[in-house]
Amino acid sequence: MLRGLYVVFAIAIIGGYGYAAVRGMELPSTRKSFAPQSVRGAHGGARTFWYGGYRGGK
């Protein structure tokens, strides 16, 4: 009984590990945000923004 449960648990762990690796999944370690097209499309684009993110844009 317990052995069967362990087998189910282990297969779930191995399957989950394999699935996550194949899908390229990682634990969240980044902050997600968005740079508007006005910034990215400006002359110099994203290269103009400075501390704390972008600034300016046309």
Next chain:
Amino acid sequence: MTRANCPSCGAPVEFAIGSSAVVVCTYCRSVVARTDRGVEAHGQVAALIDTGSPLAVGVSGRYAGTGFRITGRTQLRHQAGGVWDEWYAAFDDGRWGWLAEAQGRLYVTFRTESDAPRYDQLDLGATVAGLEPLVVAELGRAEVASAEGELPWRPEPGATYAYADLTGEDRRFATIDYSEEPPVVFKGTETTFSELGITGDAARTTRVAAATLNCTKCGGALDLKAPDRAERIWCPNCGAGHDITAGKLKYFGLLPKKRPDRVIANGATGTIDGVSYVVAGFMQRAVVFDQTYYWTEYLLYNREQGYRWFVHSDDHWSFVTPLRPGEVGDADSSYVAKTVSYQGKRYKLFQVATAKVTYVDGEFYWRVSVGETVDTADYIAPPFGISREVTTAGARELSYSHGRYMNPEEVESAFGVEKLPRPHLPGPMQPYGGPRLGCTWGVMMALLLIVAIALAATRPNREVFTREVDLLALAPPEGAPPNGRVVFSEPFELTGKYNVAVDAGASVSNSWLSVTADLVNEATGAMQSFDLPLEYYSGVDGGERWSEGKQSRRVYLSRPDKGRYVLRLETMWEEGKTPPPLRVRVREGVFRFPHFAFALLILSVFPVIALLARASFEARRWQESAYSPFGQIKTDDDDDEEE
């Protein structure tokens, strides 16, 4: 064939076998020997004791394809008081052999020319040169009690001689007869009546006139379960003990009045492994260590299987089958070995003690009595055990038995008893009831390893961007402090199939370099921001080197969408210091060993818990042993003694 008249009574006697030395007159029981001058009488032998054997003078059979005919018998008395028969058989191929019948076992042996050591050189359990791998199972003295028919030697009633019985695997058997000088070695095998083509079940019941006798003291009924084999019986009513000799009861003593608790009555029947057994006898035995430990044993009997034991100790039960000493691999059988083997399994020594019979009732196949002692050594390989017993009173006998643990539920089911108490401590032979995940864990580890190897082999680990930046060579952006710079990578493509690893490194020393990165999708503007702080400090304090921090950092990002990306790095270094070159590398499809290690760890948690639980169980099991592999476990009593 030689015919003559008995010199004592004149009755006709016949020497049918050319090599026979004597014939016992069937009328007056005189031993008639033939000489070159005729026949001579050499005294009389006592009347034979009816042993209920299906064998008899004149009976024919076959052994290993060769026919034989029984021509005579000697009846020998054991030091323990019982008698056994040795039948003299003429084989069709001209050989002579002996059929020895004792305690329900039958042996066929043939005289050999092998040399034998002196009797005092023999040791129980030891091998004998020329007879290996057989081991000495019994050393004793036999007394000639009676004889009949034609015999190759002249029996002298009352004469005693030493003998040694040896047994081995595959039912091999040998006996050394010290009645002659030099001693004679007989070799053969244990066999059965059916193998000899002899069916004599009807005859076996004739040993006692009736299976039910009456106690000589109280007149109560004594119901014999194995009338053909029982040597001693105790009255269940008054406790009077009787020897069973020639179908008659002979009183010899009373049982103690205090009787131990029992859960199965004599006469009860039960089925174990599909075989029906009747409880023939009951005994209590004890060993003395720091205190006296008692246990009880039920003697079971089945006509085909013979005797078995049901052992009850501390609410644990085991079903015990006798073994032949040669079947047990006992490397140091002349003494108590640390391990023995049986059928490929290794058994560890659990306890050595001298066991004493403290109570007995019912019927037994040997003349057991209260006070009888044997030296025991118990070996275990749960759920099995091997018990080694050495009897030193009278004949010295080495015997082994094999036990199998039985749950109380099995016992209840087998004998129809109810509510047997459950054990609260592990028994010596009790198997661990918890999960054994070792093999399953191994399989799962192998599976995990296969998955990990497959992943490692298929992750491309592709470098999509790498650069070393001299930060001071860059102009500070507008409004930025003098110790800050912003770096943009060249655009690079990500396939959108794999994870991404971003590495940053710089040879900072007793300084820091802060790097905040943005991975920007040029098409959608989606950004993932993360920090890569680099700092490293080291020095010598109190004569010891120390260091802290890291000169490189790595961040893993979940699979980003397929597209074209740039990496923006916002850097700042310690004011007044010169920043070292910053190395940046971006890869996709990186194998993550820590994830594998984490999965391995998670998979191992339950097996480790199960292993610890089992180790705890084993430690408690061996707590009662002086040979614990866990070492001697200290108890509160020990502490008290030290104080």
